Amino acid sequence: MKSKRIGNRTVKLENKPTIISASSVVGPKEGEGPLREYFDIILEDDLCGQKSWELAESDMVKTAMKKTCEKANKKLEDINYMIGGDLLNQIFPASFAARDLSIPFIGIYGACSTMAEGMCISSMLIDGGFADLILSGTSSHFCAAERQFRFPLEFGNQKPMTAQWTVTGAGSVLISPKGQGPKVTHVTIGKVIDKGIDDGNNMGAAMAPAAVDTIYSYFNDTKDDPNSFDVIATGDLGKLGKEITEELLAQRGLDISKVYMDCGIEMFNMEKQDVHCGGSGCGCSATVFCGYIYKKLKNKEFNKVMLVSTGALLSPTSTLQKQTIPCVAHAVIIENKE
Amino acid sequence: MKSKRIGNRTVKLENKPTIISASSVVGPKEGEGPLREYFDIILEDDLCGQKSWELAESDMVKTAMKKTCEKANKKLEDINYMIGGDLLNQIFPASFAARDLSIPFIGIYGACSTMAEGMCISSMLIDGGFADLILSGTSSHFCAAERQFRFPLEFGNQKPMTAQWTVTGAGSVLISPKGQGPKVTHVTIGKVIDKGIDDGNNMGAAMAPAAVDTIYSYFNDTKDDPNSFDVIATGDLGKLGKEITEELLAQRGLDISKVYMDCGIEMFNMEKQDVHCGGSGCGCSATVFCGYIYKKLKNKEFNKVMLVSTGALLSPTSTLQKQTIPCVAHAVIIENKE
Incomplete structure (x- = not known):
């Protein structure tokens, strides 16, 4: 089809x-x-x-x-x-x-x-x-x-x-294309968004607007209901970035708060492991998805998940050249469906 | 279809x-x-x-x-x-x-x-x-x-x-999917090949085996005839890499010599412009294809072309760590067809 x-x-x-x-x-x-x-x-x-x-x-x-x-x-x-x-x-x-x-x-x-x-x-x-x-x-x-x-x-x-x-x-x-397991049902490719943050130690705030843009686009395109998801998981926004994302989406009329988690917060014990705002890096959403979320999908504790990995496209060279941080987020929707 | x-x-x-x-x-x-x-x-x-x-x-x-x-x-x-x-x-x-x-x-x-x-x-x-x-x-x-x-x-x-x-x-x-212009009819994605070259000033020799692997795979998969092409263009192997590629393919029974060019050699006047083995960089096959080859396809001087851009996947860090240079080549076949 x-x-x-x-x-x-x-x-x-x-x-x-x-x-x-x-x-x-x-x-x-x-x-x-x-x-x-x-x-x-x-x-x-x-x-x-x-x-x-x-x-x-x-x-x-x-x-x-x-x-x-x-x-x-x-x-x-x-x-x-x-x-x-x-x-x-x-x-x-x-x-x-x-x-x-x-x-x-x-x-x-x-x-x-x-x-x-x-x-x-x-x-x-x-x-x-x-x-x-x-x-x-x-x-x-x-x-x-x-x-x-x-x-x-x-x-x-x-x-x-x-x-x-x-x-x-x-x-x-x-x-x-065949076999047992959860299915990818939708994908939304992100635009590069840059709201002017230039502090490489504040990636959550830099990346949040990219996550917002992609999540909002998915719901705007599909008219899907956030509460039909078991989990909407951003990649590595951390504590601050998660707050900003939730608030910016709420301002646009989208409430994801009931099902929203961030892989960077789930990865560590935020009280005891001294990771400041939380985990980050490509490996963060990769291991939280491939470990935790995938296993919950397999055993049907989760049946509908959105993974929105978030990336800050800065380089040490762009930082030295006093550029702000362009960011991107891509969304994959995974469902248990036969 | x-x-x-x-x-x-x-x-x-x-x-x-x-x-x-x-x-x-x-x-x-x-x-x-x-x-x-x-x-x-x-x-x-x-x-x-x-x-x-x-x-x-x-x-x-x-x-x-x-x-x-x-x-x-x-x-x-x-x-x-x-x-x-x-x-x-x-x-x-x-x-x-x-x-x-x-x-x-x-x-x-x-x-x-x-x-x-x-x-x-x-x-x-x-x-x-x-x-x-x-x-x-x-x-x-x-x-x-x-x-x-x-x-x-x-x-x-x-x-x-x-x-x-x-x-x-x-x-x-x-x-x-629609409109006027040459069509992409086949693609062959390359494997990463590393024959042990560790000299970043000898990329042609490092990349040639990757080009050979991809070109050979295309002809082995399709049983196509090299001489049905107007041009087979590698990306940026330069003079030395081109010689090696031609010879290694000949050893495997594939003669592409009649239609073979390298974008790195075409780009410059090799006698006068002091570029040693020739041009390189992502921009080399990009501009030779988008400038020269595409225009020849449009005016039907060329009707069947293979572009094989070649890449050396080294980083300055891998070089400092005394690693050899892994290389890759991808092939796109473009034809004038209605």
């Missing part, structure tokens, strides 16, 4: 691209958080036996991708495409993982929106019949992100309370 | 995604090369009136995207998706261009393979009915690339003869 665009920005997928498996790998700190029981692998050593954090991150992606295939009883050579990317310059972790996995590779960059971006592209390609199996996933690593975007860890920089903590973790999904 | 996978890696597109317009912007040096008459805009100032090379690169992308829409009489708000990326950290130029153009944005990273990668994704999404108009394009800037990947220009580093010259330029295409 032919899928179609609805309204301005949303695509309704008629051929039921199915998430047949998902898996997650997290670092030691994430493994001490409230979601610990949902993750497949909790690392004892965040270097994964590698010589650098960047290589460790690549190793996590590879591990997550392999685990996802194993769970679905698929071989790596059965996979048509791997779609992935991450925060690091030239998506070092994803590129090196794709080399080792030897799967045709579509590299993407959406900063922390990568999990949803990859799921949007994968679901459309599966829905259109261009592939039988697509692996999509992403990762981030606290230590690699800190030294690239902020300061060397050894410098011991103190962060303001608006800052967030980059999640060490990787998650991936396997999407297929 | 339903498109289908052929063989192992190739997708045959049955719904004729059409390249309804294309445009190119190049820097002053490129504007002195042999293809000067084919480019839409030749800059007099490679800063484009901006304060940095990175902002200048973003401006070039924006200009190319707008020009491409104008040529097809389409407004920016009619475009469903912009698909793009570039060489710079966190795809700074593409992200900032997407913000200013306000088109839903799918960010990609494939290093210098970006033009073909974007065209592969765009063509599949158009073919599957997920969009009516997709803008896809990419850019590179000599000065921005040098300081990010090699040395500050002020340092005046001498390059070995295997090195290439990053093209300053941007190109973009507009793809639609």
Whole structure:
């Protein structure tokens, strides 16, 4: 059946691209958080036996991708495409993982929106019949992100309370036109929104307007009811960004408060783990989705979920050049449907 | 009509995604090369009136995207998706261009393979009915690339003869399910190949095996005849990489020598412009395709073309960590067909 665009920005997928498996790998700190029981692998050593954090991150992606295939009883050579990317310059972790996995590779960059971006592209390609199996996933690593975007860890920089903590973790999904599992029913690709925030330690506030734009577009396009969802999950807005998102949506007449969570807040014990505004990084929504949310979908505790991964498209160079932070958010709607 | 996978890696597109317009912007040096008459805009100032090379690169992308829409009489708000990326950290130029153009944005990273990668994704999404108009394009800037990947220009580093010259330029295409223009008939997504080259000044040799893998896969999948093409164009292998590609393909029984060109060699006057092995960068295959090749397709001098943009997925960080260079190549087949 032919899928179609609805309204301005949303695509309704008629051929039921199915998430047949998902898996997650997290670092030691994430493994001490409230979601610990949902993750497949909790690392004892965040270097994964590698010589650098960047290589460790690549190793996590590879591990997550392999685990996802194993769970679905698929071989790596059965996979048509791997779609992935991450925060690091030239998506070092994803590129090196794709080399080792030897799967045709579509590299993407959406900063922390990568999990949803990859799921949007994968679901459309599966829905259109261009592939039988697509692996999509992403990762981030606290230590690699800190030294690239902020300061060397050894410098011991103190962060303001608006800052967030980059999640060490990787998650991936396997999407297929057939098989058992929740289905991707709609995707909404985001516009790049920039409301003038230029503080890299206040990403939640920078990204919130992009989340608002995408969430509002989905509901405006489909006339769907927010309360028909079990969960609407933003990627990594943190405490401040979540408040702003809820308020800006309310101003536009959309109340999502009953079903709204943010992966960055769920990931950590906000009282005890000293992560300021919460978790962030591509790995944040990736592991919360592939760990917690996917498992709740599988066991039917959740039946309709919106994942809105949110990304800040700044670079250290753009920051040095005194530019503000452009942000983007992509939405994937996943439902239990036969 | 339903498109289908052929063989192992190739997708045959049955719904004729059409390249309804294309445009190119190049820097002053490129504007002195042999293809000067084919480019839409030749800059007099490679800063484009901006304060940095990175902002200048973003401006070039924006200009190319707008020009491409104008040529097809389409407004920016009619475009469903912009698909793009570039060489710079966190795809700074593409992200900032997407913000200013306000088109839903799918960010990609494939290093210098970006033009073909974007065209592969765009063509599949158009073919599957997920969009009516997709803008896809990419850019590179000599000065921005040098300081990010090699040395500050002020340092005046001498390059070995295997090195290439990053093209300053941007190109973009507009793809639609209907309208006049050449059609994308097949796409072959590449695997990441790494034969152990670790010298960032010898990219042609590093990337050649990836080009070989993708070109060979297309012909193996389709049983097509190389001599049915008017041109098979690799992205930016340069003199050395082109020789290696031709030889490795010949060893596998595939002779493409009669129709084979490399965009990096065509771009410059190799005798006089002091570019060593030739042009490189995302902008190289982008401007040679959107300028020269597209115009030859439009006026029917060419009727069947394969564009194989080639990318080296190294990062300065991976180089410092003594890693070898993983490479990728994606192929798009474009034909004049009604």
